Amino acid sequence: MSDVKTEESLRPAPTAPAPGGGTPGTLGLLVQAVRGNLRQYGMLVALALIVVLFQFWTDGILLKPLNVTNLIQQNSYILILAIGMMIVIIAGHIDLSVGSLAAFVGAAAAVMMAKDHISWPVALVAALLIGAAAGAWQGFWIAYIGIPSFIVTLAGMLLFRGGTQILLQGQSVAPFPKGFQKISSGFLPEVGPQTNYHNLTLLLGLAVLAVSLLQEVRGRRQAQRHGLEPLPVGLFLAKCAAITAAVVVFTLLLASYHGFPIVLLILGVLLVAFGYLMRNSILGRHTYAIGGNQAAAKLSGVKSKRVVFLVFVNMGVLAALAGMVYAARLNAGTPNAGINFELEAIAAAFIGGASASGGVGTVFGAIVGGLVLGVLNNGMSLVGIGTDYQQVIKGLVLLAAVGFDVWNKRKSGS
């Protein structure tokens, strides 16, 4: 829009920040950043610990290429939901209907493809639109009429579950076209000469590595250009090395099995896109502002009703996507799909750093929280812990994660 510099003249002689000055020392910044996001960093460390623990406990099965691929495919739909749920919670709301909505959309897609023989790309788009419409329905009541989201989405939970059963008449509807199934269980195609690895996955890994390193360098240059103090060279190189190691190991793991799962591609795109939107877009900013202090946001000119409405439309679309990934994985639309998905997604968001009062959290955190739950599920199943004890442990983890955060906040006196 208009140029910032002209507006600075509003205040008499505002001095521009001196290059390199005006910011505290690097270490100070680092400490500040870590302290500010202790929950998120804490959960990342906890995730790493859980992975290492189960890696030993399962005699290395956890990180076998086959199991890593399974882990991704098993948890993909919860992770998709967790992204949307995190945004809903940041805005200060909750959505209990996503499991039912996922089932409903999966059922609608099943009916369209298996009974009406509509081609799968058309059905896919139609299903996403149904999700958006359902989200708009709920968003309307919440944002414009002012009914608490807990009530509206509780009603939605019943509504969409009932709708699912009506659509399917109590039976599973199957099968789906091959193309549709690939959304969940497919891999990037095999190309090029015979190596022991999946070629396209290697290429993709290389591309991801290049782009992320390029981003790091660009960010560093930009920071320097804007007179902000960048990380010291040593730390910067260490960070780049860590990124490289993570990408290389993960790529090799995937490439030595069937390759790069298509659903991981979807997840990656969602993570990058929503992470960027929440961090850098005006809409994202407004979402945080509403969750942080709705009255202040309104008095600052934020159109809070519209933002809340859009947040729920978005949740509807993501729930639809999750529903189709799940249906594709089962290769059927079933009346009992998606039960308890909402609870898993909410738990993932809170483990990943959301605050019950809103205004706090990141999309990345939602993914970390979802992975903590996913690895726990997978690892405990591998070592033969029954689902009864699994639930107890997951409950305790959720309580401990949020409890730690509350305790930490009280200690720091905020």
Next chain:
Amino acid sequence: MAGPVLEMRSISKSFPGVKALSDVNLTVAPGEVHAICGENGAGKSTLMKVLSGVHPHGSYDGEILFEGEPCAFKDIRASEHRGIVIIHQELALVPYLSIAENIFLGNEHSRRGIIDWNRALGHAKELLARVGLPEHPQTRVADIGVGKQQLVEIAKALAKQVKLLILDEPTAALNDEDSRKLLDLILEFKAQGISCIIISHKLNEIARVADAVTILRDGRTIETIQVGEEGIAEDRIIRGMVGRDLDHRFPEREPYTGEDAGEIAFAIDDWTVFHPIDQHRKVVDGVSINVRRGEIAGIAGLMGAGRTELAMSVFGRSYGRYAGGRVELNGTEIRTRTVPEAIKHGLAYVTEDRKHFGLNLMDSIGRNISLSALGKVSKRGIVDEYAESRVAESYRKSMNIKAPSIFAATGKLSGGNQQKVVLSKWIFSAPEVLILDEPTRGIDVGAKHEIYTVIGELAAQGKAILMISSELPELLGMCDRVYTMAEGRLTGEVQRADATQESLMRLMTRGKAPDIEQGTTE
């Protein structure tokens, strides 16, 4: 007559950084209605909190004698046990419980934990008759008006065998009719021997019911005046209330010299607003004011005058129910029905309550500053964080915001620095008209001076500034012109040269007399 029913001797009370009360004395005779007067922040409410045990014994200095015996209340229950009951400005009733349930809340007629409803309802009926409220005891409190709710509060006090009733601005939320009834009731209680302390700034009200008036200013007792046959000494009360020390000087202001100097930039015309819940209560009543380019116009008024309500309802209808009025910018009518609309037309409102309405305390200084004008640091809906940081950094320097960095959360800052962030936010939105609501409330003297300087600079740049304040010296020190409001109406407009604290206070206390018919109230 026996000795006084209440004696408070040299009461002092400090909060971190503030001395709220110092050496305050108050004596109330039996069966007396004793009024306490003072400006906002003079210490009236704090004194009553000390008396009722909200601030427990030990947290203040001095002694309290009730019916001749020293008291050491550790909480409200202890003072109520002795028969001292306080009714706060904001009523403390549970809306979805019945009148009877509210009257006996915490004080139930019960046997071994089981409530005896027959006794409770019978007793409630009796109490309602005493306060003259013809409602069934099982009516929900939410279903009766504010005036009647006030009576329920009083019935509740009677149920506790009240000997000394404390009313904090009891008529602030009531209409004329209900106010009159309430004052009559106070006189009736007086006849029954119940003493009463009433905090009020409506002089006509005090004249009608009070036997004595104690004036507080800056946490000190100024004097206690007995009300004689000839009525109250209005001048003396007003002189006592004002005359705050000029504890800080005001920066020299350069006049605005643009060619449109002196032109009316902003005008509010015949603005009326109803209370959001109480449908029949006019909170702002036909107010018309204007501000010239480069001018600082003040609005003075006591609690309940409707100043903040006027400002917020003009700024995007953020308060109450709009019931008429126009807003003009440079002579043309503008629409300010939503906050974005108001901002678009160059209005800015700096709230009196920065914690609740001004800042996202969880978020950083930089993000708070950019919030109301994010478009200016964005391209196609994407925020340029570097541009944003540059803007925030420049304000941190120019406004002298003391913080480790622009990434620090605003919740960790001191009041003065928080206020600077809120001001920065609105200055960044490049307004033509700034409405500043208590811009220096609760901040230290140094920060005050810095904020005065900024306000002066803004005026010198040709902005029109409307400044709401409860501190008369501040208005006299900063404003070119001061409007006064009382009970939702404009009661005066005074040029700086003619304004004194006394003349303003006289206009600020000029309420509608509850015992005099005002002809038509449109």
